[in-house]
Amino acid sequence: MELSTIIGVVVAFVLVFLSIGTNIKAFLDIPSVLIVVGGTVGATMIRFPFKVILQLPSVIKKTVFNTMQSPQDMIKIILSLSVEAKKNGILGLEKIPIENQFLKKGVQLAIDGVEPDLIESVLNIDIGSTNQRHDGATMLLTSAGESAPAFGMIGTLIGLVLMLGNMDDPKSIGPAMAVALLTTLYGSLLANALFLPLADKLKYFHEQEMIIKRLIVNGILSIANGDHPAVVQEKLSSFLSPGVRGQIEAGARK
Numbered sequence: 001m002e003l004s005t006i007i008g009v010v011v012a013f014v015l016v017f018l019s020i021g022t023n024i025k026a027f028l029d030i031p032s033v034l035i036v037v038g039g040t041v042g043a044t045m046i047r048f049p050f051k052v053i054l055q056l057p058s059v060i061k062k063t064v065f066n067t068m069q070s071p072q073d074m075i076k077i078i079l080s081l082s083v084e085a086k087k088n089g090i091l092g093l094e095k096i097p098i099e100n101q102f103l104k105k106g107v108q109l110a111i112d113g114v115e116p117d118l119i120e121s122v123l124n125i126d127i128g129s130t131n132q133r134h135d136g137a138t139m140l141l142t143s144a145g146e147s148a149p150a151f152g153m154i155g156t157l158i159g160l161v162l163m164l165g166n167m168d169d170p171k172s173i174g175p176a177m178a179v180a181l182l183t184t185l186y187g188s189l190l191a192n193a194l195f196l197p198l199a200d201k202l203k204y205f206h207e208q209e210m211i212i213k214r215l216i217v218n219g220i221l222s223i224a225n226g227d228h229p230a231v232v233q234e235k236l237s238s239f240l241s242p243g244v245r246g247q248i249e250a251g252a253r254k
Helices: 003-020 030-047 050-064 071-088 090-095 101-111 116-165 170-224 229-237 242-253
Strands: none
Touching: 003 050, 003 170, 030 050, 030 116, 030 170, 050 116, 050 170, 071 090, 071 101, 071 170, 071 229, 090 101, 090 170, 101 116, 101 170, 116 170, 170 229
16 A cells, blocks of 8 residues: 555645644635636546546556555566476466466467567557556646646636625625635645645656566566576566666575
């Protein structure tokens, strides 16, 4: 579980409200909430089709329940598959349980005797589909992060118009000023403490997933070509930093 997402959101919002002190009611205004949240949701729905919006919960879930393996762990798994294939042939991989679905798909293609070039094409199609899905979710969150402050500013203008239109009624100035100022606050808070950070987290996880998938593609192709495990290790180690690469090599020697 990736707790940093939950902790970050809680810290950002809680500390802001704690800094307000005991006068929290002064910072709660329903019309301001409706302007910012309603405007942001509406603008996002205009920009993106429903199929992209419906995918968002499952993609955001990754920022909280991230179960992705590290590149070094994946290299160890692929090396073990390579050793097994060298000892007992490619068909020997059928008896090995594989949890990662992308790796399992590639191994099965190799077991079925599919040519390496075709294996690469099939796996690259899968990578392209993942790219498209993740890009849509990231763009959606980025768009929401851009819309929230804009509707905060719209709320500010609405509040100012209401205030200036009722200068002869002192009682209406306070609520109008609340709308004018709080919409800007809400818009900035939602954008910078929720939408934009989530978009950046998704980008980070996407980049990590792409590294692992490219690593898997190279590993499967090496196994399908019958490369020696030492050659497979050398190819895959290029995906790692020098320090981590040394750890993998030491483990392989053992």
